[in-house]
Each structure stands twice: as C-alpha cells, then as structure tokens.
Amino acid sequence: xxRFIFLTxxxxxxxxxxxxxxxxxxxxxxxxxxxxxxxxAISVAAADVAWSVGSRVGxxxxxxxxxxxxxxxxxxxxxxFTVRRLGPERHLDAIIVAIGVAMVVQxxxxxxxxxxxxxxxxxxxxxxxxxxxxxxxxxxxLLVLGAVALLVVGLALLFSRTAVGLRLRASALAPEVSRxxxxxxxxxxxxxxxxxxxxxxxxxxxxxxxxxGLHPTAMDGxxxxxFTAAVLGGLDSPVGAxxxxxxxxxxxxxxxxxxxxxxxxxxxxxxxxxxxLLVRPNGIFAGPTIRRA
Amino acid sequence: MDDPRVRMNPAAxxxxxxxxxxxxxxxxxxxxxxxxFALGQVVAWLVAAAGLTVLVGLSGQxxxxxxxFMATGAYAAALTQNALYAAGFTVAPPAGTSGxxxxxxxxxxxxxxxxxxxxxxxxxxxxxxxxxxxxxxxMRGAYLAGATLVFGLIVTxxxxxxxxxxxxxxxxVHVPRAPDPxxxxxxxxxxxxxxxxxxxxxxxxxxxxxxxxxxxxxxxAARDDEAAxxxxxxxxxxxRLGAFVASAATAGLGGGLYxxxxxTALPGYFGLTTSLFLLVAVVIGGAGRLVGAVGGTxxxxxxxxxxxxxMSAVDASPALQARxxxxxxxxxxxxxxxxxxxxxxxxxxxxxxxxPRRVRIGWGRADQGRSGRLDLGRxxxxxxxxxxxxxxxxxxxxPDVRE
Numbered sequence: 278x279x280r281f282i283f284l285t286x287x288x289x290x291x292x293x294x295x296x297x298x299x300x301x302x303x304x305x306x307x308x309x310x311x312x313x314x315x316x317x318a319i320s321v322a323a324a325d326v327a328w329s330v331g332s333r334v335g336x337x338x339x340x341x342x343x344x345x346x347x348x349x350x351x352x353x354x355x356x357x358f359t360v361r362r363l364g365p366e367r368h369l370d371a372i373i374v375a376i377g378v379a380m381v382v383q384x385x386x387x388x389x390x391x392x393x394x395x396x397x398x399x400x401x402x403x404x405x406x407x408x409x410x411x412x413x414x415x416x417x418x419l420l421v422l423g424a425v426a427l428l429v430v431g432l433a434l435l436f437s438r439t440a441v442g443l444r445l446r447a448s449a450l451a452p453e454v455s456r457x458x459x460x461x462x463x464x465x466x467x468x469x470x471x472x473x474x475x476x477x478x479x480x481x482x483x484x485x486x487x488x489x490g491l492h493p494t495a496m497d498g499x500x501x502x503x504f505t506a507a508v509l510g511g512l513d514s515p516v517g518a519x520x521x522x523x524x525x526x527x528x529x530x531x532x533x534x535x536x537x538x539x540x541x542x543x544x545x546x547x548x549x550x551x552x553x554l555l556v557r558p559n560g561i562f563a564g565p566t567i568r569r570a
Numbered sequence: 571m572d573d574p575r576v577r578m579n580p581a582a583x584x585x586x587x588x589x590x591x592x593x594x595x596x597x598x599x600x601x602x603x604x605x606x607f608a609l610g611q612v613v614a615w616l617v618a619a620a621g622l623t624v625l626v627g628l629s630g631q632x633x634x635x636x637x638x639f640m641a642t643g644a645y646a647a648a649l650t651q652n653a654l655y656a657a658g659f660t661v662a663p664p665a666g667t668s669g670x671x672x673x674x675x676x677x678x679x680x681x682x683x684x685x686x687x688x689x690x691x692x693x694x695x696x697x698x699x700x701x702x703x704x705x706x707x708x709m710r711g712a713y714l715a716g717a718t719l720v721f722g723l724i725v726t727x728x729x730x731x732x733x734x735x736x737x738x739x740x741x742x743v744h745v746p747r748a749p750d751p752x753x754x755x756x757x758x759x760x761x762x763x764x765x766x767x768x769x770x771x772x773x774x775x776x777x778x779x780x781x782x783x784x785x786x787x788x789x790x791a792a793r794d795d796e797a798a799x800x801x802x803x804x805x806x807x808x809x810r811l812g813a814f815v816a817s818a819a820t821a822g823l824g825g826g827l828y829x830x831x832x833x834t835a836l837p838g839y840f841g842l843t844t845s846l847f848l849l850v851a852v853v854i855g856g857a858g859r860l861v862g863a864v865g866g867t868x869x870x871x872x873x874x875x876x877x878x879x880x881m882s883a884v885d886a887s888p889a890l891q892a893r894x895x896x897x898x899x900x901x902x903x904x905x906x907x908x909x910x911x912x913x914x915x916x917x918x919x920x921x922x923x924x925x926p927r928r929v930r931i932g933w934g935r936a937d938q939g940r941s942g943r944l945d946l947g948r949x950x951x952x953x954x955x956x957x958x959x960x961x962x963x964x965x966x967x968x969p970d971v972r973e
Contacts, residue, residue, distance in 0.1 A: 312715070312716060368710075369630060372712060373911045377906075380903060380904025387897040388901070501716070501719060505716075541727070541731065542727075543724045544728065547717075551717065554713060555704070558708055
C-alpha cells in the first residue's frame with residue numbers, strides 16, 4: 278500500500294511536467310494545426326542557454342526565468358522563418374520542416390556542448406520525504422508541482438480574462454472571422470507559437486534536474502510522452518492536455534514501478550496511444566463540435 | 571512535347587527500372603571496391619526508402635518509424651536464419667573465406683535459407699504494419715507521425731526486454747556464404763551486395779509497375795480528395811492500409827538485407843536517426859518518386875562519409891573532429907529537409923523529371939496572396955497532372971479577399 282501511495286504521488290508530480298509540455302503542444306496545435314516535432318529540441322536548447330548563464334550567475338532560479346524567454350524567442354524565429362512560409366494547407370510539410378529544424382537544433386547543440394550528459398543540479402533537495410512511514414515527495418518535486426500549478430493558473434487567466442487571450446482564442450477557432458473583425462491573426466499565431474515554446478522550455482528546466490541532465494536528445498522521451506498525453510486529452514483541449522499529462526504520468530509510474538522495468542515505459546506508451554486512437558481518435562475530452570484535423 | 575514514358579507499359583517500365591538499378595549497382599561494386607559496406611547500406615536503405623516514398627508521396631501518410639519496421643524484419647529474418655541453421659540446413663563452408671565478412675569457421679547455412687529468412691522478415695514486418703495500419707488509416711498527419719515515432723522508439727527497449735533478441739549486444743546471424751566458384755571470384759562482400767541488389771531491384775520493379783497502375787491512381791485520388799475518391803468507388807481505407815503495409819513490408823526487407831550484409835542484428839542500426847535519414851532521402855528525392863528515393867538514399871549515406879573525408883583532408887584537430895562527427899551530417903541533412911520542403915513540394919527529381927519550370931520563391935508573408943507561395947508556373951498541357959507530386963502539394967494561389 279505504501280508503494281501504491283508513493284507511486285501515485287510521484288506519478289502525479291512527474292505527470293505535472295508532462296502536462297506542462299503537453300499544454301505547450303496543444304497551444305501550437307490550436308493556433309496552427311501543427312504538432313511541433315521540434316519542441317523537444319528547442320526546449321533543450323533553451324535550457325542549455327539558460328543554464329549556461331545560470332551556472333555562472335543566479336543559479337537554477339535565474340535559469341528558470343531565462344529558459345522560457347529563450348524558448349519563446351527560438352519558437353518565434355522558427356515560426357517566422359520556416360513554418361509560416363509554408364502557408365496553410367500544408368500540414369504534412371509542416372511536420373517535415375519541424376523535424377528538419379529539430380535535427381539542425383540537436384546537431385548544433387551537439388557541436389557546441391558535446392554529446393555527453395551534463396548535470397543540471399536541482400536548487401533544493403531531491404531526497405524523498407517520508408510522512409508517517411510512507412515515502413512521498415522530494416522537496417524538489419513539491420517545487421515542480423507548485424511551479425506547474427502557477428503556470429497553469431497563469432495561462433488559464435491569460436486565455437480567459439485578457440484581451441490578448443480572447444484574440445488568441447478567436448484566431449485559433451475562427452481565423453477568417455477574426456481577421457474580418459480586425460484581429461491580426463498572423464501575429465496571434467506567432468504569439469501563440471512563442472508562448473508554447475516558452476512553456477516547453479519551462480517544462481524542460483523543471484524536468485531535466487530529475488534525469489541525467491542536459492543532452493541534445495534529453496527531451497525526446499518527454500516529447501513522446503507529452504504527445505501521448507495531448508492526444509489522450511484531444512489535441513484541441515488545454516484541460517484535456519493537463520488531465521492527460523497526469524494520467525500518463527500515473528500509468529507510466531504504475532507500469533515501471535510495479536514491474537521494476539523502465540524499458541516497459543515506451544511500450545506502454547505505444548499501447549496507450551494506439552488504444553486512444555482506435556477507441557476515441559479525438560481524445561477522451563474532445564467536445565462534440567471539434568474541428569476535423 | 572511527346573513523352574515516351576507516358577506510353578510505356580507499367581510492367582515494362584518496372585523491369586527497366588529494376589535492371590537499371592542492378593546494372594548500376596554491379597558497376598558501382600567494382601568502381602568503389604573500398605566502399606562495399608556503404609554501398610550495401612545504400613541498397614538496404616533504398617528498399618525501405620522506396621516503400622516510404624510511396625507512403626508519403628502517393629498516400630500522403632507520414633511515418634517517422636520506418637526503422638521500427640526495418641528492425642521487425644531484421645530480427646524476424648535473423649531468428650529464422652539462425653533457427654534454420656540450428657536445424658541443420660547447412661553445407662560445407664567455401665574455401666578461402668576471408669576479409670570483413672568472414673564468419674566463424676564451421677559449416678555455413680544452405681543458400682536457400684536466405685530467401686526464406688528474408689521472406690519471414692517481410693511477413694513479420696507486414697503483419698506488424700497491418701496492426702499499426704488499422705489504427706493508421708483512421709489517423710491523419712500529425713497523429714500518424716507521432717504514433718509511428720513512438721513505434722520506432724520501442725525497438726531498443728523491446729530488444730532488451732525480450733531475451734531471444736539479445737539486448738544491446740544484438741544477435742550474431744549465421745547467414746549463408748557465397749558458393750565457391752562465384753564467391754572466390756568476386757569476393758564475399760561484393761557477392762552480398764549483389765544479392766541485396768537483386769532484392770532491391772525486385773522491389774523497385776514491382777513498386778514502379780504498381781504505382782503506375784490502378785493502385786497508384788487510387789492512392790493519389792484518395793490522397794487528393796478523400797470524399798471524391800470514395801464517391802467514385804475507391805475503397806479509401808483499404809488502399810491506404812495497403813500503402814502502409816507495403817511500406818512496412820519493404821522496410822522489413824531492407825532490415826533483413828541489412829542483417830544479411832552485416833551478419834548481425836543490432837538495435838543500434840534501427841534508431842530514430844535511421845527513420846529520420848530515410849525521411850530525408852525521400853524528401854530530397856521528391857516524395858512519391860522512386861528514382862528520387864534511390865538518389866536520396868545515395869545522398870544520405872554519402873553525406874557522413876564525405877564529411878569524415880573532408881575533415882581528415884583538412885587535418886581538423888581531434889577535438890574539432892569529435893564535435894563535428896555525427897553532428898555535421900545531421901545538421902546538413904536537417905537543413906536539406908527544411909530547405910527542400912520550403913522550396914518545392916516535389917524535391918529535386920520532380921524538377922528534373924518535369925523539365926524546366928518557372929520557380930519563384932517569395933520572401934513575403936504566406937497569407938499575402940501569391941508572394942509567400944511557390945509559383946509552380948503554368949500547368950503543362952497534355953501531361954498527366956499529378957504524377958507523384960509530394961504530399962499536400964501546392965495549389966493555385968487563391969486571391970486574398972482583402973485585396
């Protein structure tokens with residue numbers, strides 16, 4: 278039972294990061310109908326730059342502030358110089374371009390920083406606290422949960438309570454009408470793109486200290502997990518992405534925790550993804566009026 | 571302009587393509603005696619790339635997990651080959667086997683076991699492809715790309731999980747050695763490249779014939795307008811599933827041939843990089859163009875080799891070489907992927923095959939009418955309109971409502 282409680286709590290904490298990254302994928306999907314396959318590479322690049330500064334001055338905390346800014350900048354550059362030139366109606370080509378960008382970014386990271394894992398230390402202890410004889414969470418995972426909660430609430434407020442949020446939603450749902458009503462849809466798409474890659478970089482800063490550290494492909498695993506989470510929730514739904522992130526975090530923790538076999542995680546992921554796509558292709562939380570992708 | 575290719579029988583065209591590949595490959599195996607291994611890699615990969623280019627270009631489905639199907643075929647072929655060897659289907663080894671492909675001393679597997687093993691690999695890959703394909707026909711673009719990406723990434727974990735697959739160390743495979751008079755005359759390595767070439771020529775011939783026939787036409791129709799295709803009676807889901815299974819089966823054969831060429835099955839051969847390099851080969855060759863897939867595969871295999879050669883030629887420092895090795899080819903191929911996709915939906919061979927064309931790449935914003943799009947020039951009269959243009963190809967520019 279203690280094991281179940283630990284796996285559940287730890288799974289939720291890990292799932293929080295997947296939820297954040299899934300959210301970043303959903304933001305772009307809603308704005309541009311594209312899954313950004315370069316998101317993992319870009320978030321590592323942002324974390325790399327942020328930590329290059331943070332390891333000299335300001336530490337991890339400054340890195341956590343810088344990473345979203347760098348990530349947003351990279352995302353805006355990518356959108357302006359590659360994806361936007363494709364124009365609409367070329368979704369397949371957009372995926373191919375994103376993969377090309379990911380290859381270039383990872384190659385450049387490999388050239389600049391090398392291909393060995395470089396540790397990204399956590400700012401607080403990663404030792405699991407024991408409450409009443411039951412192992413629960415480390416102070417660092419508590420910090421991650423808090424940061425994710427703040428971010429999700431912030432994004433929710435941005436989208437539901439501000440004028441920019443309204444324009445973002447309008448451009449995503451009805452670009453033609455929004456354009457007629459004076460919304461600069463192109464600018465909003467770029468903004469959504471930057472927002473999304475910023476959120477992805479934030480997630481990278483949070484998750485990388487719990488693993489072996491910085492590496493050009495360090496976020497690939499998180500990317501496919503978050504993609505599964507986003508599909509689980511329906512790529513269109515931010516709430517679905519968050520719930521999907523927690524659900525996938527739990528499932529993976531149970532599978533790898535009870536079998537003690539980390540290699541089962543990707544297999545479980547594929548099973549989950551195929552099951553969702555076969556049973557509910559639009560995701561568990563998809564509304565009835567979803568747009569056809 | 572009269573194009574003789576239009577009137578050529580698809581089967582004859584396929585035969586010509588296969589024989590041309592065979593001849594070019596045999597010539598290359600003598601012209602590049604030091605590069606037999608790379609040549610073998612080109613041959614094995616182009617089998618997989620040929621299937622992928624049909625899937626991407628003609629069916630409009632994107633797979634990022636072809637290496638997963640290659641691994642399926644490779645391991646199934648390896649296990650079958652070893653099982654047949656263990657069952658005693660062996661012959662005495664040819665005398666004087668030496669060099670890179672020399673296996674351990676002892677009897678060698680009988681020659682007929684190789685096609686059996688390769689077919690087992692193809693069958694296994696096709697079966698797995700059909701399973702995934704059942705989900706794939708219901709998915710579009712990003713969903714399918716993501717699902718196949720995850721599939722490609724389970725190769726290494728599965729080989730570690732299943733004891734029979736040998737984990738990270740892989741399997742040593744008892745492949746047949748070249749029979750004596752031929753083997754000693756041409757050399758084991760060259761002989762293996764030839765055998766792989768026969769497989770590749772067969773695949774190229776069959777695919778060339780088939781995509782020009784009814785099936786290819788159905789695929790293109792389903793790609794361009796699903797509803798219209800269904801209305802004229804094309805079973806859209808079934809043709810799409812067929813394309814997916816065909817791409818999986820060819821990848822499986824590519825994997826099996828790779829096992830035959832190297833005598834081993836390793837998870838490292840079939841990583842994400844392999845899947846992505848295959849995609850690059852398809853895209854720069856022009857998605858949907860089989861000849862392009864051959865050229866693209868050559869390019870993709872050549873880039874890392876040329877990079878290494880250049881670095882040793884300019885006497886780069888060991889530190890610099892370590893940084894650039896692997897990364898420089900990756901950057902170059904990624905850049906190719908981006909630029910070729912941005913510049914033209916068809917890739918270079920689409921342009922070569924269609925003669926000169928007015929190509930103008932604007933630098934403006936994509937939503938401003940014509941300027942951000944590729945101008946494909948005037949449509950040519952009397953040509954078949956859509957011979958394998960890539961993906962969701964460019965449409966005629968639509969006037970901007972604001973203007």
